[in-house]
Amino acid sequence: MADFIPEDNRLNLKVVFYGPALSGKTTNLMQLHTLLMPERKGELMVLETRDDRTLFFDMLPIGLRGSSGLDLRLKLYTVPGQVQHDSTRKAVLSRADGIVFVADSQRNQQDSNAIAFGNLEENLEKVGLEIDTLPLVVQFNKRDMTDIIEEETLQQRWASTPWSPLQMASALHGDGVVETFRVLLNRLYAQVDAEFGLAARHDISRDIFVTQLSANEASNA
Structure with a gap:
């Protein structure tokens, strides 16, 4: 649910x-903050909960400006994964425009992945969003670990879903992080362009949207 502020000509x-x-949700976000080189990038903010110092979610504002003067800003959040923080997860999901679901590739974490994905679907419904229509990318992280599910097996399991193909990553090493983000931006663009006319009214093409928001040192070299 994109937030447009007419007086500032700003789209959040x-x-x-x-x-x-x-x-690896937080690791993904920290790597993006390090790797991305967009037109503007804000500081990474950390908000800690009172009952556990290790639980937090982050916000990363980045953005670009169209030729019409439209100020487009993208904010990235993580949510605490622990079960007891479900109310925080719902609050963060409210008015989300896109989701990156970060799954754990380790064999012994597959039940946790399934429970978390079910929780995502339930919480999206509670905040008035539909998982089948919301731009969403599924990333299987921790591909650098030893006892992991083979990529071919994972791709086959998810082949009939709207989120196929899956993205593979090792966020700890920065592998697949920007690539996952680009896939999400591609899916997000179609929805935002249909609603706000990014191409027709603001001269922000899909290529500009994806390239500028996900530009990194390697692509600019």
């Missing part, structure tokens, strides 16, 4: 990184 978009505890 919200992307949430969701998934089970310790799957």
